[in-house]
Amino acid sequence: MKNILIIGGSSGIGASLATQLSTQDIQVHTACRRPTEFEHQNFDATAPTTLHLPEKLDGLVYCPGSINLKPFHRITSSEILEEFTLNALGAATVIQQALPALKKADTASVVLFSTVAVQTGLPFHASIAMAKGAIEGLTRSLAAELSPKIRVNAIAPSLTKTPLAENLTNTDQKIQASAERHPLKRIGDAGEIASLASWLLSDASLFVTGQIIQADGGMGSVRTF
Secondary structure, three states: OEEEEEEOOOOHHHHHHHHHHHOOOEEEEEEEOOOOOOEEEEOOOOOOOOOOOOOOOOEEEEOOOOOOOOOHHHOOHHHHHHHHHHHHHHHHHHHHHHHHHHHOOOOEEEEEEOOHHHHOOOOOOHHHHHHHHHHHHHHHHHHHHHOOOEEEEEEEEOOEEOHHHHHHHOOHHHHHHHHHOOOOOOOEEHHHHHHHHHHHHOHHHOOOOOOEEEEOOOOOOOOOO
16 A cells, blocks of 8 residues: 655645545545644644654655735745745755655655746746745756656646635636636636646656646646637
């Protein structure tokens, strides 16, 4: 049986992924601030403490993220640092802790999360684009350093209906306005993004590493005018 650890598995994409993986031959471990129905430990990604890990870890997913949309002139240094700590430094610290257990697997997979705002310039996204840009650099660097035994990939979604994005999706009007900015004329679904993460964790993606997969409704690469 495989062991897969999800950091931030209590809501949104992480919770959907945990549910999907639990239907397979996988022992799901979660680490976050709120309890889950799975093998769980309390963990705060903003101030990482020691993780309790199985001896062998086949997969690691780092889900914590933030949406702090502000005009650039209003962003404080402390806000930039907070977003970097949660999104990038937190991921790096967790991977360092998990590395010995990941190396004991026959083949292991690490899945991180970026955002469409890194490759596609969007107003008011400077802080999160900086933090997630670091995630994309980390993804490619570790994919090279940890190959061939450990694969490292990232998913870069556009707006997805999750509790984190509630302020942007809490009315039909907001959802429709966001949908119209995407070539597919809709926003993302947590289950769909989780399915992509599940594939990256599976043996079906053994030839995939160092990739930033744009799950963004076409926003990053398609124009329909």
